[in-house]
Amino acid sequence: MQIFRCPACAAPVYFHNLACSCGQQLVFDPEAQVMAAAGATCGNRADIDCNWMAEADGLCRSCAMTETVPDLREAMNLPLWQTSELAKRWVIANLGRWGWFTRADPGPRPTFRMLSEQTLAGQENVTMGHAEGTITINVSEASDALLAQRQEDLGELYRTMTGHIRHEIAHFLFLRLGQSDAFLADFRALFGDETTDYAAALQAHYSDPRPADHDHITSYATAHPHEDWAETIAHLLHLVDLIDSAAAARLSLPDGVVPGYDAYADPDTDTVISRAVDVSIAVNHVNRALDLPDVYPFVLPDGVRRKFAFAHGHLRLT
Structure with missing residues (x-):
């Protein structure tokens, strides 16, 4: 970021800021990708600290995508929704x-x-997922305590709200990109046939999960081509944002990024990923001094990198 x-x-201001220390009220313009003086603000600004510019019907571009909000009669759901929407805006x-999702995107x-x-009526089961353009997010996992418990129970120490949204929105991106026969042919050559029985594949995965391997970034990616794509996209977005954020903070290594480097404008997948890995290894070393987890604890073999390159080429619309 x-x-x-x-x-x-x-003065420097950050993505979540509602105001500068000088007193200037801020609004984020997602079209220009800048912080502007607050004018037309999102209708959710007061409730969830949404700092984006209002567009249609008084809501910002991101909030307008939310069809259903959690039961706000349950007091703890408001801060959980707030945290989850911030992660969605980030992605x-x-x-x-x-x-x-820009004005030029038809x-x-x-x-x-x-x-x-x-909910006020009691506990409900919420399954995160994507179905025909609709993404369901369980805002309960915005709770640090619940997230830590599920990370431990499921053995997914990289389970985060931003990660969930990146994964689920990847399924939606496939829905759009899959309208092209050329994309599907190339996708199937790398990821496999996505028309195979999804429910049966997931059942087989949970019965006997395979580990990540030369061609799959995570164990879950081995379950089905759709999940391989979603995991690949999520990790690609992690890494591009990692090096972009490092460049913005002026973190660098010898032969690394230079001031002004824009990871989103760089078409060379290998350069972007390699630079992100180099920075992550350095930050891992710093984290270990404080007994903190590695910032990116994954190995990226050639098969995974080939999938990154394919995805990177198709996601860069501009």
Whole structure:
């Protein structure tokens, strides 16, 4: 993510900021990818600290995609929804740098159902997923305590709200890209036939999960071509944003990024990924000094990198 500038005093401001320390009220313009002086603000600004510019019907580009909100009669759901929407805005802003969901993008947008396991009527089961353009997100996992428990129970220490949204929106991106026969032919050559029985594949995976291997970034990616694609996209987005954020913060290594480097504008997948890995290894070393987890604890063999390159080429609309 970029580090922005206050339109009044030019001080650094960050993606979540509602105001600068100079007192200037801020609004994020996702089309221009800048922080502007607050004008037409999203209708959800007061409730969930949404700092985006209003577009249609008084809502911002991101909030307009949310069809269902959690049961706000349950008091704890408001901060969980707030945290989840911030993660969604982050992902949508990143994708906007490649041309997705911008004014120039004629394609459909995803619809989000932001649900909680806790409702006034009692506990409900919420399954995250994507179905025909609708993405369901369990905002309960925005709770640090619940997230830590599920990371431990499921053995998914990289399970995060931003990661969930990147994974599920990847399924929607496939829905759009899959309208092209040429894309599908190339996809199947790398990922396999996505028309194979999905339910049976998941059942087989949960009965006897395979480990990540030369061609699959995670164990879950081995379950089915659709999940391989979603995991590949999520990790590609992790890594591009990692090196973009490092460049914005002026973190670098010898022969690494230079000031002004734009990871989203770089068409060379290997360069982007290799630079991200180099920075992650350095930050891993720093984290270990504080007994903190590795920032990116994954190995990227050649088969996975080939899938990154394919996905990177198709996601860059601009």
